[in-house]
Amino acid sequence: MEKTIPTIPELCDHVKITENSKHNQLPDIVKKMLSGWSTKECFDHISPVCIPSQEKIIDIALQARRIIFPGYFTTTKLHASNIEYYIGKETMDLYELVCEQITMAIRHDCRRNRRLCTNCEQESAKLALQFMEKLPEITATLAQDIRATLAGDPATKSPDEVIFCYPGLLATLVYRLAHELFLLEVPFVPRIMTEYAHSQTGIDIHPGAQIAPGFFIDHGTGIVIGETTIIGENVRIYQGVTLGALSLPRDAGEKLRSTKRHPTIENDVIIYANTTILGGTTTIGEGSVIGGNSWIIESVEQGSKVFLKKPELIVHHANGQKTHL
Structure with missing residues (x-):
């Protein structure tokens, strides 16, 4: 039986790839990075x-x-x-x-x-x-x-x-x-x-917030509680609630650092899902119930119930009729 003689392969692809490498251009990038870290435009932790x-x-x-x-x-x-x-x-x-x-x-x-x-x-x-x-x-x-x-x-x-x-x-x-x-x-x-x-x-709770005992978060996803928030005893909040600050100026990081920017929630308050309560002077009075999807930037007195007006829903039926709910 006649033996098959292997052919010599063409130049290895690895050699071609190596010849086209751009490694030699990396030192310039490193120098630019080092130059950037020497200015106030960038941040680093280069220290023993x-x-x-x-x-x-x-x-x-x-x-x-x-x-x-x-x-x-x-x-x-x-x-x-x-x-x-x-x-x-x-x-x-x-x-x-x-x-x-x-x-x-x-x-x-x-x-x-x-x-x-x-x-x-x-x-x-x-x-x-x-x-x-x-x-x-x-x-x-x-x-x-x-x-x-x-x-x-x-x-x-x-x-x-x-x-x-x-x-x-x-x-x-x-x-x-x-x-x-x-x-x-x-x-x-x-x-x-x-x-x-x-x-x-x-659930995003700033460590500076003040939260009394008996705190209950139900579900929880999307909750935000800002640094200067004060929460009393036996408060219950649901998913999507924001206890935040009103719109802040660009230089707020310095000017408002020691200012109360977030609301106060008194004892025995319930805040339902996706409610937003903003402002350092905003207080939700003891025993109040805040309905879902509310937007509050003013104080609410004790024992209040706050709800949105029922929205009008329109149902288009398969038979072409339309119903308002």
């Missing part, structure tokens, strides 16, 4: 000072949740003989993690604002302890939030369902942790926490 870790700050929130709700979010089987050891270890680990991230946050803030030394490690240890001392109070407040959820939502049958499943409780838990750090004036960390909850739940 480590920036806070988003991943570890999220770990702080999740580890605190394991402590606040023992047995719910761990594979460890907890019982009377090991609960103190488990909580003790988790608490020690959390304290060290909080110390570490607060230290990094303070160092970065000092570097960014060219401040004198603030003894960051000593200050971080103090602030971390103050945060840890708030955990029992946060736990008790979240218990009230859960009871409010059970009282207000017929769709849930147990606290376990609320703790495991409800995005509103996750967002509220992370907010309550972040709020304590905000009050301690810890840079960066509180906002990273609440933006994590925002990304997970669609």
